[in-house]
Amino acid sequence: MIRVMIVDDQRPARMGFALMVAKDCELQVTVQAENGQAALDILASLQAAGKPLPDVILMDVRMPVMDGIDATAAIKQQYPNIRILILTTYDQDDYAFGVLGAGASGFLLKDVHTTDLCRAIHSVYNGDAILTPRITAEVIRRGIPKTQAETEQAELLARFATLGRRELEVASLVSEGLSNAEIAERLSIQPDSAKKTVSRILAKLVVRERVNIAVLWYKAGMDK
Incomplete structure (x- = not known):
């Protein structure tokens, strides 16, 4: 059973996503929070009580008190094994890159269908990165300018040079x-x-998250 946490300031949205997740017998919503700070407080309480932490968090971006970007960064720092899947109504590149840069494993729009949402939860749990197809490359291209310093780019290229052809x-x-x-x-x-x-x-490449492979790929100019 994959434990899921929902973090969204809108109660109807939390209820809606909970109902969607409940359609999959291998997924279970174990806890919910109304903003990023509340999510951090709940995670700390669970850990202190010796209770299981969620495996995957569905995280909204725009929330009061603490938004999804800051919450994602804080959670990934304190609980690196938790996967975070961002759900938002905004598909602008700056929002998308903000959550990826903070350590999120995926990005989906809130109009996602139930089947796609459940599949995405399974995917990030298994280590995949989930990005809305139409913005995948643009998120990284616009959010991360090509490395300007020759020495830094050379370092990145050297890291990719350690990979074999199939890699x-x-x-x-x-x-x-x-x-x-x-x-x-x-x-x-x-x-x-x-x-x-x-x-x-x-x-x-000495990185933890799958999405960092893509980040380094574009920063190094490997897409040329």
Whole structure:
């Protein structure tokens, strides 16, 4: 059972997402919060009581007291194993990049269908990054300017130079927002092989989150 937390300042929205999540028998909403600070307080209480923390958090962006971007950054720092999936009505690049830069594993619009939402929760739980297809590349291109300092770009290129041919292929597809299953289909390999390759890439690039592969890919100018 995948434990899910919902963080949104609108009660109807929390109820709606809870009903959507309940459609999947492998998912369970265990706790809800009305803003980022409340979410942090609840997580601290759960940890202090020795109770299980959520595996995946559905996080709104615009909220009073503490917004989703600051909350995501704080949660990832204190609870790095929790995956955070951003749900917002805003698809502007600055919002999207803000949550990715804070450590979110995915970004979806609030009009997402139930099936896609549940699939996204499973995906981020399993280590995939979820980005709305129409903004995947633009989020990173506009949010992260190409590295200007030659020494910094050379350092990034050197990190990618440690990857093998297949690893570079997979890194390129990750930067496009493809899941492990989609990468496996594109390259005609097993999904488990794609997952293991992504794990090796993360280790070689010395990053924790899958989305950071894409971030470094564009910063290094590898998409040219």
